Amino acid sequence: xxxxxxxxxxxxxxxxxxxxxxxxxxxxxxxxxxxxxxxxxxxxxxxxxxxxxxxxxxxxxxxxxxxxxxxxxxxxxxxxxxxxxxxxxxxxxxxxxxxxxxxxxxxxxxxxxxxxxxxxxxxxxxxxxxxxxxxxxxxxxxxxxxxxxxxxxxxxxxxxxxxxxxxxxxxxxxxxxxxxxxxxxxxxxxxxxxxxxxxxxxxxxxxxxxxxxxxxxxxxxxxxxxxxxxxxxxxxxxxxxxxxxxxxxxxxxxxxxxxxxxxxxxxxxxxxxxxxx
Amino acid sequence: xxxxxxxxxxxxxxxxxxxxxxxxxxxxxxxxxxxxxxxxxxxxxxxxxxxxxxxxxxxxxxxxxxxxxxxxxxxxxxxxxxxxxxxxxxxxxxxxxxxxxxxxxxxxxxxxxxxxxxxxxxxxxxxxxxxxxxxxxxxxxxxxxxxxxxxxxxxxxxxxxxxxxxxxxxxxxxxxxxxxxxxxxxxxxxxxxxxxxxxxxxxxxxxxxxxxxxxxxx
Numbered sequence: 001x002x003x004x005x006x007x008x009x010x011x012x013x014x015x016x017x018x019x020x021x022x023x024x025x026x027x028x029x030x031x032x033x034x035x036x037x038x039x040x041x042x043x044x045x046x047x048x049x050x051x052x053x054x055x056x057x058x059x060x061x062x063x064x065x066x067x068x069x070x071x072x073x074x075x076x077x078x079x080x081x082x083x084x085x086x087x088x089x090x091x092x093x094x095x096x097x098x099x100x101x102x103x104x105x106x107x108x109x110x111x112x113x114x115x116x117x118x119x120x121x122x123x124x125x126x127x128x129x130x131x132x133x134x135x136x137x138x139x140x141x142x143x144x145x146x147x148x149x150x151x152x153x154x155x156x157x158x159x160x161x162x163x164x165x166x167x168x169x170x171x172x173x174x175x176x177x178x179x180x181x182x183x184x185x186x187x188x189x190x191x192x193x194x195x196x197x198x199x200x201x202x203x204x205x206x207x208x209x210x211x212x213x214x215x216x217x218x219x220x221x222x223x224x225x226x227x228x229x230x231x232x233x234x235x236x237x238x239x240x241x242x243x244x245x246x247x248x249x250x251x252x253x254x255x256x257x258x259x260x261x262x263x264x265x266x267x268x269x270x271x272x273x274x275x276x277x
Numbered sequence: 278x279x280x281x282x283x284x285x286x287x288x289x290x291x292x293x294x295x296x297x298x299x300x301x302x303x304x305x306x307x308x309x310x311x312x313x314x315x316x317x318x319x320x321x322x323x324x325x326x327x328x329x330x331x332x333x334x335x336x337x338x339x340x341x342x343x344x345x346x347x348x349x350x351x352x353x354x355x356x357x358x359x360x361x362x363x364x365x366x367x368x369x370x371x372x373x374x375x376x377x378x379x380x381x382x383x384x385x386x387x388x389x390x391x392x393x394x395x396x397x398x399x400x401x402x403x404x405x406x407x408x409x410x411x412x413x414x415x416x417x418x419x420x421x422x423x424x425x426x427x428x429x430x431x432x433x434x435x436x437x438x439x440x441x442x443x444x445x446x447x448x449x450x451x452x453x454x455x456x457x458x459x460x461x462x463x464x465x466x467x468x469x470x471x472x473x474x475x476x477x478x479x480x481x482x483x484x485x486x487x488x489x490x491x492x493x494x495x
Contacts, residue, residue, distance in 0.1 A: 047495070052352060052495055069353040071350065075344055076344055076347060077292075077344060080288060088287070089354070091280035091284070092354050133350070
């Protein structure tokens with residue numbers, strides 16, 4: 001299902017043309033990475049996607065009721081605690097106070113907000129403020145999630161948590177778009193990559209990299225570890241070996257499989273990227 | 278709608294940004310109306326002036342309080358910039374209510390006046406009108422329209438002077454003239470109600486203009 005579509009979109013600020021004739025479709029379940037140099041127009045595309053900016057020419061069609069946005073820099077001078085702030089954001093989203101509280105604490109716990117949920121917003125470091133910004137975007141499962149350089153300022157542990165959260169959100173049927181400079185992060189997370197060059201959508205490629213996981217079960221029996229890998233979503237191929245199994249799945253979808261393996265007591269022997277034949 | 282109103286109200290309450298204009302309003306009341314024993318409506322004429330200046334300041338403080346990135350998040354959540362702006366104005370009006378009560382009661386408590394219900398009603402209409410014009414000026418001088426605070430302050434000062442000095446540019450000067458004419462409240466009620474209604478129309482126009490100008494920046 002198409003969630004958002006930019007059609008022949010151009011954007012000018014005064015005489016300066018930021019975007020020219022951009023055509024972009026974003027479907028449910030997709031993880032789109034926008035890459036490009038500084039000033040290439042990535043953030044402008046994101047702002048157009050969520051409706052913060054209007055195109056100078058062309059049209060933007062959105063088919064999403066719940067839209068979430070994470071800006072590139074999130075600063076707050078609020079004296080509200082992170083938990084209270086998220087409770088308010090949840091209520092604005094239409095959640096009950098109880099649901100908003102539960103969901104915000106769950107997200108903050110998962111993102112490992114240092115200092116705790118009662119830390120005032122204005123005392124949060126850049127990375128922790130970024131975690132709160134991510135949490136507010138995920139309080140109510142969005143249909144369109146747009147993030148501007150969400151990895152910036154996050155610690156290494158939060159990097160993988162964010163990747164998991166984005167993958168889960170896409171798996172729940174949301175269209176996810178983000179900008180990122182790190183090729184490694186893009187490769188491991190996105191299902192599609194668009195490159196912007198001086199305001200033009202220069203290249204468009206489907207992410208074809210695959211990840212191979214070699215896993216060994218905790219128990220003595222190969223099938224006794226509670227996971228049927230053939231039926232696991234996203235797994236393209238399962239090869240049984242003497243010591244365990246080797247599963248092949250699209251890069252960007254492997255976090256969920258790894259989580260499943262670890263939760264069921266499997267050991268991860270190797271994770272490697274392979275180029276498709 | 279009410280959730281965003283509660284969030285903005287709580288955020289402003291904790292920020293204490295309402296304190297300077299409120300304290301200045303109290304100080305102005307103390308200087309301008311204490312021990313006044315003339316007609317109550319004349320005292321309210323001074324309150325109109327103080328209300329205009331303080332509500333402009335209060336509006337700029339409250340609108341500028343919200344961080345631009347937080348505003349983007351709120352706009353995406355609500356999906357309608359006019360609705361967000363309307364709720365912000367509702368929060369500003371809420372903070373104007375204490376000023377209005379102080380402006381109505383303080384001259385009575387500290388001066389010697391013959392108080393009638395009509396005088397109170399006329400005073401409320403006049404100060405409400407002034408508050409709405411103050412909010413309108415504050416919105417158009419907020420960060421949503423004028424990003425540089427120095428330029429915004431100068432513009433606000435010029436706008437306040439203009440509405441005070443030029444007779445038909447806003448209802449402020451006519452409101453002050455009507456309050457100072459020493460006629461009974463029953464006579465002044467109709468023109469002041471009409472002037473307050475005109476102030477409400479100007480506030481609505483200011484909200485729409487602010488929305489258009491803020492959206493155009495995007």
